[in-house]
Amino acid sequence: MLYFIGLGLAKKFLTQASIEAMRKVDVLYLDAYTSLSCDINKEYLEKLLGRQIILADRSTLENNSKNIIKLLKEGKSVGIATIGDPMIATTHVSLATEAKNKGYNVIIIPGISVHCYIISKSMLSSYKFGRSVTVVYPYDKILDTTPYEVIKDNSSRGLHTILYLDLKEGKPMSAKDAISLLLQMEEIKKEGIITPNTQIIIGQRLGCEDEEVKALTISEALEYKYKDTPHIIIVPSKNLHYMEVEALKCLH
Numbered sequence: 001m002l003y004f005i006g007l008g009l010a011k012k013f014l015t016q017a018s019i020e021a022m023r024k025v026d027v028l029y030l031d032a033y034t035s036l037s038c039d040i041n042k043e044y045l046e047k048l049l050g051r052q053i054i055l056a057d058r059s060t061l062e063n064n065s066k067n068i069i070k071l072l073k074e075g076k077s078v079g080i081a082t083i084g085d086p087m088i089a090t091t092h093v094s095l096a097t098e099a100k101n102k103g104y105n106v107i108i109i110p111g112i113s114v115h116c117y118i119i120s121k122s123m124l125s126s127y128k129f130g131r132s133v134t135v136v137y138p139y140d141k142i143l144d145t146t147p148y149e150v151i152k153d154n155s156s157r158g159l160h161t162i163l164y165l166d167l168k169e170g171k172p173m174s175a176k177d178a179i180s181l182l183l184q185m186e187e188i189k190k191e192g193i194i195t196p197n198t199q200i201i202i203g204q205r206l207g208c209e210d211e212e213v214k215a216l217t218i219s220e221a222l223e224y225k226y227k228d229t230p231h232i233i234i235v236p237s238k239n240l241h242y243m244e245v246e247a248l249k250c251l252h
């Protein structure tokens with residue numbers, strides 16, 4: 001059996017289902033690269049469960065999936081524990097389908113995802129979210145403008161956009177860095193999608209004791225004093241229902 005185990009965003013969101021699954025598998029990996037939590041880590045889980053956990057980077061789960069398939073072939077059950085939900089904004093579906101196609105049982109245990117958490121806390125209509133996208137660090141000085149295109153496309157259809165922020169080699173991108181990249185995209189594209197008056201919602205350290213969800217304009221966000229990462233951003237569509245306008249006022 002191969003278990004994908006969602007841990008939720010923080011200790012207080014661990015479910016009984018996730019704890020039971022982590023206790024029963026023969027080999028347990030903790031995915032250390034698709035997301036991060038303010039208080040769940042390998043040491044905490046090892047103490048809670050009284051067992052050994054292997055920290056897994058991208059190459060362990062994506063390039064060397066044969067090692068996991070080998071464990072399954074030997075008759076061992078394997079668990080992959082992920083912060084948030086294991087199937088939301090991750091690439092684990094590839095390993096899940098590979099195992100399933102080879103005849104192994106795949107069990108998914110959902111966890112509270114940052115995706116649902118920020119939609120809930122923003123109070124925006126869940127029916128009005130378009131495609132999500134990740135703002136990534138420039139590679140070889142080349143800036144990927146996909147987030148700009150996605151915001152533009154969603155906005156043109158009256159839909160909100162969730163922006164995940166890059167997590168490169170354990171370095172989580174801050175909302176401030178993401179906003180300056182969005183402004184650089186605006187300079188390249190010049191389509192007036194990201195302006196100083198554009199409204200955004202910033203979620204900081206969601207699920208932690210010091211979490212904050214705040215609505216700001218881009219110019220306010222550039223001056224804002226942020227908490228530690230992780231951060232996430234929503235770019236709401238301009239086509240807001242009057243209840244969404246009221247909801248946004250509560251986040252100022």
Ligand SMILES: C[S@@+](CC[C@H](N)C(=O)[O-])C[C@H]1O[C@@H](n2cnc3c(N)ncnc32)[C@H](O)[C@@H]1O
Pocket residue numbers: 009034035036037038082083084085086087088089090112113114115163164165166167172203204205206207208230231232
């Ligand atoms: C690619 S997504 C993975 C989402 C995860 N699978 C889940 O379901 O929650 C990871 C990104 O979401 C955002 N994020 C994750 N946890 C967060 C938190 N507790 N508070 C704010 N943003 C968070 C960060 O931008 C982070 O880089």
